[in-house]
Amino acid sequence: MKKNKMYAIFIVLSIVGLLFSCVEDKGSKITLDINEIEISGIEFQYDKTSYFDTLKVSPVIDCSLEGFSEDNLEYAWFFCQNSESLSNHKHEQISSERDLVYKVNVPPGMYTIYFQVTDKSTGVKYDHSFSLYATSQFVRGFYLYGDKSDGTVGLDFVSMPMGKDTTLIKDIFINSLQIKGAKDLIFTGHKDNGYNALWAVTRDNQYSIEYSAQLERVDVIQDQKLEDRIYPTLSSVQRPFHLMNICPGTWGPNCISLSGEARMRLIVTENEIFTGNMALSEAYGNPINRDNANTDQLFKPYPVAFYSAAESSVSYVCFFDMTNHCFKKPGHRIMSSATKCDKPSVDSEFPFYFDQNKYTPVRQIVYGENGYGNNGRSYALMNDADGNYWVYAFTAPMEYASDPIKHYASQIDLSVATDFARAAHYAFFSEQMIILYSVGNLLYAYDYNRHDLQVIDMGAEITYLAMEHQSTLSPSDFIVATYDDFEKGVVRKYSIADDVNTIKIVPYERAVWGTDLKVVKIIWKYSNY
Incomplete structure (x- = not known):
């Protein structure tokens, strides 16, 4: 029974560790390093033509732990419909690849796209958002x-x-x-x-x-x-x-x-x-x-x-x-x-x-x-x-x-x-x-x-x-x-x-x-x- 409690305490400490690059166990003197992920290489806004252009984004992903393999990461890209409306807000996943290749088959307008990276070993998610301005080709x-x-x-x-x-x-x-x-x-x-x-x-x-x-x-x-x-x-x-x-x-x-x-x-x-x-x-x-x-x-x-x-x-x-x-x-x-x-x-x-x-x-x-x-x-x-x-x-x-x-x-x-x-x-x-x-x-x-x-x-x-x-x-x-x-x-x-x-x-x-x-x-x- 005492052993199960110790496992539970360890899990709680792991979750709290999301806020820190490492967590120190005072009793055992063991330091647990947490992999932090930084996403860059994505522009603030992309201007594309509706029903014609293809949006291509290749993000740069930096991991804080040396030797950490990207094989331990999962990717998801979400397209945000009606991004200006809080009452009618909907996300649609458009890709699970590392690099985004997305045909802009949407009406002209301003949209938000989210890139999410998940560390499979801890379940920690990191997000990065940017704007897509889709213009009409028929103006x-x-x-x-x-x-x-x-x-x-x-x-x-x-x-x-x-x-x-x-x-x-x-x-x-x-x-x-x-x-x-x-x-x-x-x-x-x-x-x-x-x-x-x-x-x-x-x-x-x-x-x-x-x-x-x-x-x-x-x-x-x-x-x-x-x-x-x-x-x-x-x-x-x-x-x-x-x-x-x-x-x-x-x-x-x-x-x-x-x-x-x-x-x-x-x-x-x-x-x-x-x-x-x-x-x-x-x-x-x-x-x-x-x-x-x-x-x-x-x-x-x-x-x-x-x-x-x-x-x-x-x-x-x-x-x-x-x-x-x-x-x-x-x-x-x-x-x-x-x-x-x-x-x-x-x-x-x-x-x-x-x-x-x-x-x-x-x-x-x-x-x-x-x-x-x-x-x-x-x-x-x-x-x-x-x-x-x-x-x-x-x-x-x-x-x-x-x-x-x-x-x-x-x-x-x-x-x-x-x-x-x-x-x-x-x-x-x-x-x-x-x-x-x-x-x-x-x-x-x-x-x-x-x-x-x-x-x-x-x-x-x-x-x-x-x-x-x-x-x-x-x-x-x-x-x-x-x-x-x-x-x-x-x-x-x-x-x-x-x-x-x-x-x-x-x-x-x-x-x-x-x-x-x-x-x-x-x-x-x-x-x-």
């Missing part, structure tokens, strides 16, 4: 939107996180509805607010798409439909709606909302223009593309609202009436309060008429674009029944009291601009009088002032061509996507020199991304939401 970069080889719609993302390498992330669209026929992608996002919207437009419909930077993959939001936001009473409104544009969009690398605090938004469908103020909710009434607020008769709008792309806020725009061949503007000083459209108050022949009916044959718009250079000039490519083409350059009005400011009208020399009428895509270089266009696999740059032409064989069909000033605020950048059945899709970015005497196109060597998609639209995104 900043380019959406690539197009068709897969089977005809279904696909979406890739060129991830460009600040301070990290650019990475192409393929196939982020779940497409549970198996939608087909990619036509356009519209993003009205904002870096720091929740008025975002991402719409995938197909040849016969449009779908609201998840855009959250917290998600690894996105899908159609099936309970959000365009029809549920529009409440017209005019009998001339044509359903179902076919979305063509939402404007104003965003400005600059940080995706600043162009509608500012007014939260004004325009919805342009195939046959209507709806306007609304989103201060309380997103809802639209009767279309404004009519000449009289008391008529049901609508004109067909060209699906671009012209405004200065150099401005970080847009409060007013103008349109082109394709039915009556005339430039028009909303008929109210507050655009979201407009119920009709008006012609410009003054029209003159120089350098071109606003009313294209004053020409014989009448002129019609072919393509329109808002440029960033030259203080945000807008451009309209016009033609007539005789096959002639003109470029109109103007500055869109910034208020109802103003008309568009005309700059020039320049005729395209079709004897120089090879196959100009056959082009599938056009884009205006706003710093010089140069228009880019594509025919098949050929990229053309035509100076319509000097009547000079340069051509580049891209080696595959050009499926997308556009100026790209938003990500860098450079009016000289443009982007091209190509596709063939062998190499699939390739996206390349270029710069065109601001030189009045020559056409010089330079590729960005590192801005080349391979994709499986036949890309039809590329848009810039910067949104923390």
